[in-house]
Amino acid sequence: MSAANLPQPAASDSVRMIRLMGSVSLICGLLIVGTHIGTMEPIRRNQEFITKETVSALLPGVDKQAVYSLVNGDLQPGAQPNVPVLYAGFDKQGALIGVVIETSERGYADTIKAMYAYSPDLQAITGFQVMELKETPGLGDKITKDPAFLDNFKKLDVTAGPDGKPAHPVVTVKHGTKKNPWEVDAISGATISSRAVGRMLAKSTATMLPLVRKNLDRIRKGN
Amino acid sequence: MPKLTAEIQLRTSPHLHTPRSVEMIMRHVVYAMLPLCAFGIYVFGISVVALLAVAVAACLATEHLCCHLAGRASSINDWSAVITGILLALTLPPGFPLWMTAVGGFVSIALGKMLFGGLGMNVFNPALVGRAFLQASFPVAITGYTPALSASRFTEFIPTTLTFPFLQPPSLTAWITAARVDSFAGATALMQQKFDRVTVELLPLFLGYESGSAGETSAILILLCGAYLAARKFLDWRIPVAMLGSAALAGQAFHLLNPAVYPNGAFVLGSGGLMLGAVFMATDMVSSPTTPLGVWIYGALMGLITVIIRFLGGLPEGVMYSILLGNAVAPLIDNITQPAIYGARKKAKVTA
Amino acid sequence: MPHDHGQPAPSPAENMEAFLDGLWKQNPVFVQVLGTCPTLAITNSVSNAVAMGLATLFVLVCSNALVSAVRKLVPKQVRIATYILIIATFVTIVDYLIKAISVAVYKALGPFIALIVVNCIILGRAEAYASKNPVGKSILDGLGMGIGFFIALFSLGSVREILGAGTFLGFPLFGPNYQPWVLFLLPPGGFFTLAIWLMVFAAWKDRKKRREVKTMAEAA
Numbered sequence: 147m148s149a150a151n152l153p154q155p156a157a158s159d160s161v162r163m164i165r166l167m168g169s170v171s172l173i174c175g176l177l178i179v180g181t182h183i184g185t186m187e188p189i190r191r192n193q194e195f196i197t198k199e200t201v202s203a204l205l206p207g208v209d210k211q212a213v214y215s216l217v218n219g220d221l222q223p224g225a226q227p228n229v230p231v232l233y234a235g236f237d238k239q240g241a242l243i244g245v246v247i248e249t250s251e252r253g254y255a256d257t258i259k260a261m262y263a264y265s266p267d268l269q270a271i272t273g274f275q276v277m278e279l280k281e282t283p284g285l286g287d288k289i290t291k292d293p294a295f296l297d298n299f300k301k302l303d304v305t306a307g308p309d310g311k312p313a314h315p316v317v318t319v320k321h322g323t324k325k326n327p328w329e330v331d332a333i334s335g336a337t338i339s340s341r342a343v344g345r346m347l348a349k350s351t352a353t354m355l356p357l358v359r360k361n362l363d364r365i366r367k368g369n
Numbered sequence: 370m371p372k373l374t375a376e377i378q379l380r381t382s383p384h385l386h387t388p389r390s391v392e393m394i395m396r397h398v399v400y401a402m403l404p405l406c407a408f409g410i411y412v413f414g415i416s417v418v419a420l421l422a423v424a425v426a427a428c429l430a431t432e433h434l435c436c437h438l439a440g441r442a443s444s445i446n447d448w449s450a451v452i453t454g455i456l457l458a459l460t461l462p463p464g465f466p467l468w469m470t471a472v473g474g475f476v477s478i479a480l481g482k483m484l485f486g487g488l489g490m491n492v493f494n495p496a497l498v499g500r501a502f503l504q505a506s507f508p509v510a511i512t513g514y515t516p517a518l519s520a521s522r523f524t525e526f527i528p529t530t531l532t533f534p535f536l537q538p539p540s541l542t543a544w545i546t547a548a549r550v551d552s553f554a555g556a557t558a559l560m561q562q563k564f565d566r567v568t569v570e571l572l573p574l575f576l577g578y579e580s581g582s583a584g585e586t587s588a589i590l591i592l593l594c595g596a597y598l599a600a601r602k603f604l605d606w607r608i609p610v611a612m613l614g615s616a617a618l619a620g621q622a623f624h625l626l627n628p629a630v631y632p633n634g635a636f637v638l639g640s641g642g643l644m645l646g647a648v649f650m651a652t653d654m655v656s657s658p659t660t661p662l663g664v665w666i667y668g669a670l671m672g673l674i675t676v677i678i679r680f681l682g683g684l685p686e687g688v689m690y691s692i693l694l695g696n697a698v699a700p701l702i703d704n705i706t707q708p709a710i711y712g713a714r715k716k717a718k719v720t721a
Numbered sequence: 722m723p724h725d726h727g728q729p730a731p732s733p734a735e736n737m738e739a740f741l742d743g744l745w746k747q748n749p750v751f752v753q754v755l756g757t758c759p760t761l762a763i764t765n766s767v768s769n770a771v772a773m774g775l776a777t778l779f780v781l782v783c784s785n786a787l788v789s790a791v792r793k794l795v796p797k798q799v800r801i802a803t804y805i806l807i808i809a810t811f812v813t814i815v816d817y818l819i820k821a822i823s824v825a826v827y828k829a830l831g832p833f834i835a836l837i838v839v840n841c842i843i844l845g846r847a848e849a850y851a852s853k854n855p856v857g858k859s860i861l862d863g864l865g866m867g868i869g870f871f872i873a874l875f876s877l878g879s880v881r882e883i884l885g886a887g888t889f890l891g892f893p894l895f896g897p898n899y900q901p902w903v904l905f906l907l908p909p910g911g912f913f914t915l916a917i918w919l920m921v922f923a924a925w926k927d928r929k930k931r932r933e934v935k936t937m938a939e940a941a
Contacts, residue, residue, distance in 0.1 A: 282508060
């Protein structure tokens with residue numbers, strides 16, 4: 147069957163079609179733009195609120211926050227898309243409490259995204275919070291809430307070695323065998339997810355902490 | 370329409386008179402599994418007795434119920450449900466809660482077999498369908514392994530066995546500490562190898578005095594029982610040979626590439642459910658291919674997938690999924706390995 | 722089951738039928754088995770199912786109304802393109818609205834909000850109903866189908882959350898020792914639950930048909 151057999155719309159039909167599509171598009175466009183403008187403010191507030199909440203939960207006592215992006219191995223103020231972002235938290239007197247760094251790693255099912263707090267004064271990880279995960283419910287997702295597991299990150303040692311990276315990389319060990327301050331005690335029955343957390347911290351601290359240390363004076367001043 | 374009576378049987382040729390019937394083959398497979406059951410009971414105690422009894426009873430009851438619902442004669446007398454029950458029990462940890470075992474038996478038969486139309490129609494090995502369901506539903510309970518040869522195994526049940534239906538099994542840690550035989554850490558040889566890079570000694574592994582599922586521990590005993598069935602031609606010896614061979618070769622290749630991380634081929638053969646799977650599950654007549662070449666491909670594919678899942682995947686054991694995948698592609702393998710019909714020639718390519 | 726395509730002289734009884742058809746007799750999921758992608762993917766908890774059901778209901782009603790309003794103006798050749806344009810508009814609006822209401826819900830629904838646009842129920846109703854019926858009846862049809870879809874998602878979500886987590890809308894039902902059937906929260910659980918519901922519906926319909934045949938035989 148060829149196109150010639152189909153009824154061909156006359157020229158006036160084409161004009162009618164274009165006019166109709168044009169007006170429907172106009173109505174639809176107006177509807178979308180209207181909604182976009184109307185919801186812009188609440189959406190921005192929502193997203194900011196979530197990050198702010200997480201940063202304050204990870205750095206207790208935080209009063210003011212500053213955002214930095216990692217661009218070509220250098221820290222730049224302000225959040226930029228598609229690059230690692232870190233947040234600095236200051237207390238009421240303006241002194242730096244710590245920085246919060248985003249990280250991710252492949253877990254048992256899909257990527258786990260998380261944030262952790264690093265204190266330059268203690269040279270330790272002082273908090274850890276999972277932002278997104280698809281781990282098995284009731285098993286792998288214990289890494290978000292298991293209190294004993296989260297206790298690992300109250301003061302996890304990442305003291306710098308000679309090259310600026312942690313002297314002892316963070317490592318997950320079998321449940322109940324934690325001996326050193328840089329080890330993470332795995333959740334029994336959720337070894338794979340626990341290990342993913344250890345790996346993501348080891349990787350992220352190896353690249354981010356030297357940078358943070360290099361720029362520490364700048365961050366402390368807040369610019 | 371007059372009802373057909375049993376006296377007239379319409380069959381296609383060849384009209385061979387053979388004493389072999391489905392019922393007889395199935396019965397012999399059950400006989401061949403009895404030594405494994407006995408050994409499982411010897412190593413893990415009375416919990417395995419209960420496990421086997423519940424699994425078989427659940428399978429038989431489900432088969433009877435499904436036949437009743439479908440309005441046809443009950444097929445529980447052909448022994449195939451008994452095989453499914455025993456196989457399911459042998460792949461579970463010895464202290465697996467009995468109510469979960471019953472759920473597994475129900476799913477095996479109802480979902481894995483009867484929904485497809487009963488014996489001979491199932492796409493997948495029914496016992497493995499049940500086990501896959503259990504693994505996805507109760508991932509914690511199904512990794513609750515207990516030590517082998519504990520002193521009190523003939524006088525008391527493992528505490529998780531008698532869990533009240535629909536409730537969580539209790540923690541095993543305290544019980545294992547009390548019953549401890551050696552430095553058992555609640556892990557099978559495979560788990561220790563994968564997560565802690567500790568390779569256990571090979572001899573106990575092959576003899577079967579190791580922690581693991583109820584019936585998959587003794588590689589040597591499984592091989593002997595399999596050899597009996599193969600000698601009587603109740604199973605196709607090519608499938609286990611191909612599967613074990615390819616698994617050992619692939620494992621050894623990985624080992625040579627990086628001996629620190631990957632165990633050698635012998636460990637691959639002796640650990641986990643590979644032997645049991647290769648001998649008793651992959652050889653399921655319904656869900657495996659029928660052509661001689663197809664059978665080799667099928668076995669080799671499953672062995673390779675097992676090693677890939679074990680070494681590169683997230684799980685410590687991959688036999689179950691590799692056999693299920695093998696079952697899924699079996700019709701395809703059959704299709705591409707059809708022998709040429711005698712006298713027929715391949716069609717020459719039509720050129721325009 | 723034939724639809725009353727057509728003559729725009731709706732009586733209240735006809736309106737009622739347009740509404741009730743989608744709810745039960747022509748339920749988009751349980752009877753027509755349409756839109757199974759969101760049905761399987763987004764029903765792992767009651768709250769997700771409710772959010773998805775409401776979003777689809779909104780899009781269905783709005784697009785039915787607008788499609789019906791322009792039905793006499795749209796030339797045959799570009800009708801599908803016009804319908805998709807209208808549907809996509811309302812999906813985008815829903816996307817913004819959900820993001821503004823709750824980021825948590827937005828994250829849980831993920832790409833499936835955008836995929837409402839290809840949910841065949843919506844284009845199906847636009848083509849089969851809204852393009853042939855007046856605005857009022859089309860809105861009623863959209864409401865009926867949308868609520869029917871909502872009911873289906875809600876039934877699946879309830880079964881999956883109760884079995885898979887032992888909770889309903891987050892409230893624990895069976896105490897702390899209940900063993901959750903994790904499978905029902907995972908994708909295969911979606912298939913199993915949908916299959917169980919379809920089986921229940923098939924059995925119910927089968928029974929009804931048999932009873933009708935019996936009464937007819939008795940009458941004759």
